Amino acid sequence: MVLDFVVPSPQGSSWGLGGTCVNVGCIPKKLMHQAALLGQALQDSRKYGWEYNKQVKHNWETMTEAIQNHISSLNWSYRLKLREKGVAYINAYGEFVEPSKIKATNKKGQETFYTASTFVIATGERPRYLGIQGDKEYCITSDDLFSLPHCPGRTLVVGASYVGLECAGFLAGLGLDVTVMVRSVLLRGFDQEMAEKVGSYLEKEGIKFQRKFTPVLIQQMERGSPGVLRVVAKSTEGPETIEGVYNTVLLAVGRESCTRKIGLEKIGVKINEKSGKIPVNDMEQTNVPHVYAVGDILEGKPELTPVAIQAGKLLARRLFGGSLEKCDYINIPTTVFTPLEYGCCGLSEEKAIEVYKKENLEVYHNLFWPLEWTVTGRDNNTCYAKIICNKFDNERVVGFHLLGPNAGEITQGFAVAMKCGLTKQLLNDTIGIHPTCSEVFTTLEITKSSGLDITQKGC
Amino acid sequence: AQRLLLRRFLTSVIPRKPPQGGWTSLTSRTLQTPQYNPGGLTETFICSATFNVQDGPDFQDRVVNSETPVVDFHAQWCGPCKILGPRLEKMVAKQHGKVVMAKVNTDDHTDLAMYEVSAVPTVLAIKNGDVADKFVGIKEEDQLETFLKKLIG
Numbered sequence: 001m002v003l004d005f006v007v008p009s010p011q012g013s014s015w016g017l018g019g020t021c022v023n024v025g026c027i028p029k030k031l032m033h034q035a036a037l038l039g040q041a042l043q044d045s046r047k048y049g050w051e052y053n054k055q056v057k058h059n060w061e062t063m064t065e066a067i068q069n070h071i072s073s074l075n076w077s078y079r080l081k082l083r084e085k086g087v088a089y090i091n092a093y094g095e096f097v098e099p100s101k102i103k104a105t106n107k108k109g110q111e112t113f114y115t116a117s118t119f120v121i122a123t124g125e126r127p128r129y130l131g132i133q134g135d136k137e138y139c140i141t142s143d144d145l146f147s148l149p150h151c152p153g154r155t156l157v158v159g160a161s162y163v164g165l166e167c168a169g170f171l172a173g174l175g176l177d178v179t180v181m182v183r184s185v186l187l188r189g190f191d192q193e194m195a196e197k198v199g200s201y202l203e204k205e206g207i208k209f210q211r212k213f214t215p216v217l218i219q220q221m222e223r224g225s226p227g228v229l230r231v232v233a234k235s236t237e238g239p240e241t242i243e244g245v246y247n248t249v250l251l252a253v254g255r256e257s258c259t260r261k262i263g264l265e266k267i268g269v270k271i272n273e274k275s276g277k278i279p280v281n282d283m284e285q286t287n288v289p290h291v292y293a294v295g296d297i298l299e300g301k302p303e304l305t306p307v308a309i310q311a312g313k314l315l316a317r318r319l320f321g322g323s324l325e326k327c328d329y330i331n332i333p334t335t336v337f338t339p340l341e342y343g344c345c346g347l348s349e350e351k352a353i354e355v356y357k358k359e360n361l362e363v364y365h366n367l368f369w370p371l372e373w374t375v376t377g378r379d380n381n382t383c384y385a386k387i388i389c390n391k392f393d394n395e396r397v398v399g400f401h402l403l404g405p406n407a408g409e410i411t412q413g414f415a416v417a418m419k420c421g422l423t424k425q426l427l428n429d430t431i432g433i434h435p436t437c438s439e440v441f442t443t444l445e446i447t448k449s450s451g452l453d454i455t456q457k458g459c
Numbered sequence: 460a461q462r463l464l465l466r467r468f469l470t471s472v473i474p475r476k477p478p479q480g481g482w483t484s485l486t487s488r489t490l491q492t493p494q495y496n497p498g499g500l501t502e503t504f505i506c507s508a509t510f511n512v513q514d515g516p517d518f519q520d521r522v523v524n525s526e527t528p529v530v531d532f533h534a535q536w537c538g539p540c541k542i543l544g545p546r547l548e549k550m551v552a553k554q555h556g557k558v559v560m561a562k563v564n565t566d567d568h569t570d571l572a573m574y575e576v577s578a579v580p581t582v583l584a585i586k587n588g589d590v591a592d593k594f595v596g597i598k599e600e601d602q603l604e605t606f607l608k609k610l611i612g
Contacts, residue, residue, distance in 0.1 A: 016566075069536030072566050076534065076579075083573055 001114065002087055003094040003104055009126075009143040010136040016075030017082075017089065020124055020296075021305040023071055028146035029166055031067045033337045036173025040339070044376040058174045060151035068147055090114075096263030099288070103263075118319060121269075121278065121286075121293040122308065123262060125255035130158070134218030138229055139249045142167065150225040152176065153247030158215055160186040162336045164252030165198065169338040172207045179208040179244065181215065183236055183253075187336065191348035194401050197384055201340045201403075204379075210244075212236045218249055257297045267291070272299055282326050284315050292319075302332050333400075333415035335408035340382070343411030345418055347399040352388045356398070362389045364424065364444035367454050370405055371435045380456045385440045387424070395424035402441075410438045509548050509560040518571060522561045523588055529560045529610065530583040532576045536566075539597045540580040547582065550603040557611045584610040 006023075008014040015023035035058070042056050082089045092104035092112065101115045127141035140148065142163055153176065157168040160182040172178040180202070187195035203209060213233040222228040226247035234241050257276035264271060264278075270287045271278050277299035284292045292315055295308035310327055317323035333345035346352075352361055364387050369380035388399030400414050414422070424444075432439025446452045512518050512530075522528045531547055533540035544562070551560045565572040565579055575583060575590070584592035584606065592610060 072534065073536040076536075076565060076569070079569055079573060080577055 001090060001116070002082060003090050003092055003102070005091060005093040005105075005107075007093070007126075009141065010129075011140055011144045013144045013147055015147075016072065017078045018071075018074055019122075019305075022074050022078075024143050024146055026305055027071060027074070028067050029142075029170075030337060031070070032063070032146070032170040032174075033166065033339070035063050036170040036339060039173055039175065044372075047376045060174070061149070063174075064147060064149075094262065096267045096269075099267045100290070117290060119291045120312070120315065121259070121262070121264075121291065121297065122295045122312065123258040123297060125257050125296045125303070127251060128254040128256045129251060130215060130253060132216055132218065134220070134229075135215075135251065138218045138220050138227075139251045141251050145250060152250070153226045154245075155179070155248045155250055156181060156229075156231055156244060156246040157250045157252060159183075159252035159254070160188075160199070161252050161254065162187055162190075162338075163255075164250075165202065166337050167250060167252060168207050169202060169205075172202070172205055173339050178206075179210060179246070181210045181213050181233060183214045184212065189348075190336070190342075191344065191350065191386075191399070191401055193349060194342055194344065194384075194386070194403060197382075197403050198336065198338050198340070198342050201382060202338060204382075205339060210242065213242060215249075216241075221245065255296070255303075259297055275299065283318065284311055284327070301329055302334065304332065304334055307332060331415065331418045333411050335411055337408060340403060341405065341407035343400075343402045343407030345400040345411055345415040346397065347388060348401075349386075349388055349399065352399050356390055360391050361398075362391050362395060362424070363387070363448040364389065364446065365448060365454060366440055366444055366446060367456050368404070368437065368440045369456055370437050372405070383437065385444065387427070387441065387444060389424050397422040397424065397427070400441075402437075404437045406437065413438075414441065508551050508554070508556060508558065509562065512561045512563045512568065512571075514568070515571065518561065518563070518568075521559070522585060525559050525585075528585045529558055529607065530575075530585065531560060531562045532565055532572055532579055532581045532583070533562060534565045534579045537579045543580045543582075543597050546598075546600060547603060550600060550607055553604075554607055554611065558607050582606075586610060 004017055006014045013024075019025075021027060039056075039058060079089060090104055090106075090112075092106040094102045094104050096119075097103045097113070100117065101113055102119070104112045104114060106112075127143055129135045129139070129141075139158075140152075145152070145167060152171065155168075155171055155176055155178050157164045157171075157178060157180045160180055164180060165187065168178045168180045185192065185195065186199045199209065210233065213235055215231050215233045217232040219230040220227055221230050229246050229249055231244045231246060231249060232241060233244070257271075257278075259271050259276045259278060268288055269278065269291055276297075278286055278293045278297050279299045280286055280293050284294055284298070286293055294311040294315060296303040298311075301307060301311075307327075307329070314323065314325050314327050317325065331346050333343065335341055335343040347355065349363065366385055367381045368383050368385060370383060373380070383404040384402075385404070386399075386401040387397050389395040390398050397418055400411065400418060402411060404410070417426070427442055427444070430442050432442035446454050510521065512522065522530055529547070529551065531544065533544055547560065551558050563572060565576060575581065578595050580597070581595050582593065583590050592606060594606065598606070
């Protein structure tokens with residue numbers, strides 16, 4: 001039996017079966033990212049000889065309708081799959097009332113009770129708000145953005161998480177005026193050298209950054225679709241305040257686990273009180289033996305869809321299929337789908353230094369110029385590749401980082417290689433595919449320790 | 460088996476209130492003029508022969524209890540549905556009121572749809588409370604004509 005219920009966002013957004021990824025995450029995000037890339041391609045196409053007179057502009061409603069239609073088809077397919085496997089689907093909010101009993105409340109408020117011998121909690125997270133005046137009334141989050149009925153217009157994105165930067169990226173790519181307000185660092189938790197490069201690229205593409213500020217007040221100046229909002233922000237370093245006027249304020253300041261109102265305290269399941277996350281053992285089991293957890297709510301595990309899916313699949317096989325296989329959380333690849341994508345697998349440089357010590361590492365890196373960028377006159381010192389190797393383990397690759405077009409597609413293959421124990425020598429022995437961006441990893445020679453300049457010369 | 464399926468899903472979505480004459484036998488009644496009739500009389504029969512199902516009781520009323528209903532399960536995100544829909548409406552209208560078509564949006568009425576449908580578009584022909592005929596996907600006008608004529612009998 002599956003209990004799924006989406007509590008509407010403060011702006012009233014809700015969605016069907018499939019979770020965050022399908023409805024308000026990966027899927028619509030990647031499609032909007034693609035929409036923005038196509039806009040860029042249109043611009044570049046003239047250099048490749050395409051001639052057209054029509055003014056090219058973007059229709060937000062056309063895009064969101066197409067995306068929402070696809071999401072609906074996915075919601076349907078999940079309902080079908082559950083039916084095919086004989087899984088009962090209940091659209092109700094579940095809470096524990098006793099160790100083996102839950103109360104399910106549907107949207108009409110009707111309560112039903114169910115008992116089971118095993119439970120899996122996969123309630124995920126929802127966007128965090130700032131806790132300032134006007135935030136819930138006037139701001140939107142990723143919960144609302146992908147089904148927004150009108151174009152957001154001039155947008156302030158608060159937060160430089162990957163959610164914030166990806167959204168800022170595609171909104172700017174669609175032609176909107178975008179500002180990103182950052183309290184401290186970009187892409188916290190990611191390799192900071194790469195994060196800064198991502199930020200620089202976004203700035204070059206016209207996105208304004210307000211660093212070291214945080215909003216303190218949001219006021220509505222005009223109603224509308226979109227309306228006009230006034231934002232007052234305070235510096236994190238002093239008394240300075242700034243003001244700005246925007247059509248839309250998109251909050252991307254973190255996500256909160258949905259673990260506090262599901263009755264866990266009634267049955268003794270321990271959660272991290274500060275973060276709300278649930279600590280589990282290597283079998284995804286909580287401190288209460290018949291209660292398991294998977295997904296974004298797990299403490300210390302990457303918040304990624306494929307991680308949740310894999311953990312869930314293997315858990316099911318262990319519980320009912322006699323398997324002993326555990327989920328492997330090492331070297332999980334991911335990609336930030338900003339207009340120029342950042343793909344990575346393994347450790348950030350900071351983490352690698354912490355774990356292995358700087359002198360035991362060799363970092364190979366290079367800037368590269370995608371062939372497709374030559375004709376369009378894009379910069380030759382933007383795209384960047386870096387691998388971090390453990391000198392005392394055959395120069396084992398412990399960190400892979402790529403800033404470049406299609407980084408998402410490229411990184412997947414290298415993640416498999418790392419699972420197979422990729423070393424620098426193996427990379428050297430592999431012949432590159434030419435001309436691609438990906439081949440840069442087969443010819444990396446310059447190390448950071450050598451101090452040599454990697455700047456590409458123009459011609 | 461199909462009748463049991465139809466009965467089962469109707470009883471699950473509709474509050475328990477046995478209709479006049481019960482489920483099992485469709486008492487032979489004259490074709491009811493559906494209440495839904497936007498804009499009064501029209502030249503074509505399209506408006507009175509085709510309607511959108513509002514909810515479970517509506518389905519029971521105007522589909523199960525109707526003489527010869529055809530049910531078009533469709534979705535907003537389904538390309539073929541957009542082609543089949545108007546085509547079906549046209550062919551149903553040509554039958555001059557002998558067939559009534561109910562349209563069920565599978566996103567709005569997923570519970571209802573889940574019992575009968577896997578893919579969209581799915582079209583059911585219901586006779587005497589049973590699923591008498593069914594097809595999935597797009598059909599040409601002459602194929603639709605045959606399908607409808609078979610139902611009318």
